[in-house]
Amino acid sequence: MSDFEARTAVIAILPVNDILQAEQFFALLGFSAPDGGVSEYRILQTPDGAELHLTQAVPGWVEAGRNPFGLYFRRPDVDALAQAFADQIIEKEGPSLKPWGMYEFAVNGPDDVLVRIGWPVRA
Numbered sequence: 058m059s060d061f062e063a064r065t066a067v068i069a070i071l072p073v074n075d076i077l078q079a080e081q082f083f084a085l086l087g088f089s090a091p092d093g094g095v096s097e098y099r100i101l102q103t104p105d106g107a108e109l110h111l112t113q114a115v116p117g118w119v120e121a122g123r124n125p126f127g128l129y130f131r132r133p134d135v136d137a138l139a140q141a142f143a144d145q146i147i148e149k150e151g152p153s154l155k156p157w158g159m160y161e162f163a164v165n166g167p168d169d170v171l172v173r174i175g176w177p178v179r180a
Contacts, residue, residue: 082167109128128170
């Protein structure tokens with residue numbers, strides 16, 4: 058399958074105040090903009106086909122500390138990513154098993170968007 062071959066998907070479009078800073082943050086999760094994008098919109102992809110779109114927020118729309126957006130990344134490499142984000146993890150205990158059956162942790166992403174990274178744990 059080619060990188061842009063049509064397939065059904067749901068893709069988040071995240072409004073951010075600083076697209077370059079957001080792009081750098083999501084690079085830690087393996088995302089890049091293969092075509093570079095335009096100044097106000099980026100299509101980020103991972104080598105395995107995950108996709109996230111960034112758009113320049115309208116001034117005053119996205120406030121750090123009051124950001125209503127959140128993203129959940131289901132990834133098997135939770136512990137490795139926890140090391141990459143070690144100084145940014147919100148919960149004191151770091152990655153942990155949650156009552157809903159996910160081993161996960163959370164960080165504040167660009168503009169304080171909640172970013173959770175986890176993987177299901179089977180009993």
